[in-house]
Amino acid sequence: MLIIGSHVSYGKNQLLGCVEQAIEYGANTFMFYTGAPQNTIRSQVNENLTIEAYKLMKENNILADKIICHAPYIINLASNIFPEKYEFSMKFLRTEINRCNLLKIKYLIIHPGSAVQHEKNIAINNIINALNKILKPEDEITLLLEVMAGKGTEIGTNLNELNIIYKGILLKDKIGFCLDTCHLNDSGIDIAKIDNYLNEFDALIGLNKIKCLHINDSKNEIGLKKDRHANIGFGTIGFDNLIKVIYHDKLKDIPKILETPYVGEKPIYKKEIEMIKNKKFNPNLMENIINLK
Numbered sequence: 001m002l003i004i005g006s007h008v009s010y011g012k013n014q015l016l017g018c019v020e021q022a023i024e025y026g027a028n029t030f031m032f033y034t035g036a037p038q039n040t041i042r043s044q045v046n047e048n049l050t051i052e053a054y055k056l057m058k059e060n061n062i063l064a065d066k067i068i069c070h071a072p073y074i075i076n077l078a079s080n081i082f083p084e085k086y087e088f089s090m091k092f093l094r095t096e097i098n099r100c101n102l103l104k105i106k107y108l109i110i111h112p113g114s115a116v117q118h119e120k121n122i123a124i125n126n127i128i129n130a131l132n133k134i135l136k137p138e139d140e141i142t143l144l145l146e147v148m149a150g151k152g153t154e155i156g157t158n159l160n161e162l163n164i165i166y167k168g169i170l171l172k173d174k175i176g177f178c179l180d181t182c183h184l185n186d187s188g189i190d191i192a193k194i195d196n197y198l199n200e201f202d203a204l205i206g207l208n209k210i211k212c213l214h215i216n217d218s219k220n221e222i223g224l225k226k227d228r229h230a231n232i233g234f235g236t237i238g239f240d241n242l243i244k245v246i247y248h249d250k251l252k253d254i255p256k257i258l259e260t261p262y263v264g265e266k267p268i269y270k271k272e273i274e275m276i277k278n279k280k281f282n283p284n285l286m287e288n289i290i291n292l293k
């Protein structure tokens with residue numbers, strides 16, 4: 001079954017607002033941040049809105065157990081140069097997990113972190129130590145480590161690093177992974193040959209640990225370590241290669257989430273999801289949208 005959705009905004013209507021957007025986009029799942037991705041200002045979870053959201057999901061065939069939450073970018077578990085910042089990141093991640101529990105969300109994505117001035121092995125150790133402190137056996141969440149593009153001093157840009165982190169985690173059943181087609185491309189993986197990567201992932205970690213896929217085209221050539229998303233079919237990866245990933249036999253039943261750029265201040269997820277469902281690229285999509293305005 002194709003499980004497809006996009007990033008949606010968690011505004012004042014919280015989860016209910018997210019569901020309404022997902023329905024509008026023709027999605028059967030979605031991903032949200034519990035506030036702005038760049039900051040840690042968070043509102044209290046409103047239980048009534050959550051109940052309404054689940055009712056609406058049921059009525060519209062949105063797969064509640066495939067919804068994804070994404071932690072803000074500023075959480076950095078890799079650096080403890082400033083101990084108070086490291087502590088803050090851990091505390092904040094803990095409150096995000098608690099919020100996910102209240103919202104009954106099963107998957108929370110985090111970026112492994114940036115080493116900043118640290119040697120890589122120290123940074124990786126910091127991540128492992130932080131996660132082992134934060135995760136509790138009673139948690140119902142699976143924390144998903146995202147594969148990164150390799151911008152700056154990012155950790156988690158290759159399978160070796162991800163595997164070292166994974167091997168260091170005590171509660172392994174609480175950990176999964178999120179692949180991002182743009183990040184993979186920018187880190188040097190050829191999406192046209194995704195099978196090679198999947199085989200390697202399976203041998204090291206196990207494909208059953210991949211719980212989410214971010215589907216984005218890339219504005220940059222392979223291996224440039226940039227992380228700039230492009231609209232589906234309008235980047236260097238291309239529509240056919242992305243379709244191959246989306247409909248890959250080994251990746252079915254995994255939620256696929258679009259985080260593609262807005263066009264003219266608005267997301268075009270609905271149109272992109274339509275193309276994905278029809279497996280047919282519309283090269284005139286951008287002109288059509290601009291002409292409609």
Ligand SMILES: [Zn+2]
Nearest residue numbers: 070109111146
């Ligand atoms: Zn991410």
